[in-house]
Amino acid sequence: MSTLHWAGLLLLAVVAGAVVPFQSAINANLGRGLGHPLWATLASLLVSIVVLLPILLALRLPLPPLQFVSKAPLWMWAGGAFGVCFISLALVLLPKLGASGFLALALAGQVVASLALDHYGLFGLVERQMTMSRAFGALLLMAGVALIQFSAVPAKGLVTPG
Numbered sequence: 208m209s210t211l212h213w214a215g216l217l218l219l220a221v222v223a224g225a226v227v228p229f230q231s232a233i234n235a236n237l238g239r240g241l242g243h244p245l246w247a248t249l250a251s252l253l254v255s256i257v258v259l260l261p262i263l264l265a266l267r268l269p270l271p272p273l274q275f276v277s278k279a280p281l282w283m284w285a286g287g288a289f290g291v292c293f294i295s296l297a298l299v300l301l302p303k304l305g306a307s308g309f310l311a312l313a314l315a316g317q318v319v320a321s322l323a324l325d326h327y328g329l330f331g332l333v334e335r336q337m338t339m340s341r342a343f344g345a346l347l348l349m350a351g352v353a354l355i356q357f358s359a360v361p362a363k364g365l366v367t368p369g
Contacts, residue, residue, distance in 0.1 A: 227310060227313075228306045228307075228310050230251070230294075230297075231297040231298075231301045231306065231309065231310070232301060232306055234247050234248070234251050234294060234297060234298050235247075235297070235298050235301045235302050237250060237251070237298075238298040238299075239302075244295055244298035244299050245295060247294075247298050248291055248294045248295045248298065251294055252290070252291070252294070282330070293313075297309065297313070304356070307355050307356075308355060308356045311351065311352040311355040311356060312352055312356065314348070314352070315348055315349055315352045318345055318348055319345060322337060322341060322342075322345060325337075
């Protein structure tokens with residue numbers, strides 16, 4: 208893989224991470240407007256479908272093989288449930304923890320879970336053993352999370368109830 212290709216992948220990963228705080232903040236406001244975080248979760252997922260369907264049609268992707276759909280293990284369908292979990296928790300927690308606090312904690316959870324997934328090669332991932340440097344990186348991240356969350360100046364402006 209060329210250096211330019213590798214750099215492009217890294218940049219896309221940064222973009223993927225950068226859209227999360229925008230999604231979370233927008234959905235938190237949507238949840239307040241709709242009266243409950245679960246309505247905002249549903250709205251977010253419906254908008255995802257409305258955006259994705261034309262892309263699928265424009266790319267003329269063939270339908271997935273029915274044989275796979277009918278025989279895939281149940282865990283392969285859990286991604287949607289995890290998406291609902293993340294969106295709903297973001298809607299509830301982001302207004303209370305702030306965007307940086309919530310996302311720092313969410314990132315910490317992602318890194319810890321990712322290290323376990325890699326170490327054990329779960330869900331078809333290639334095994335990547337836990338090393339001292341990987342563990343140290345996770346500890347540094349946790350220190351960063353603590354600094355972001357616990358060194359914040361008290362919030363100004365809109366205070367959300369309870």
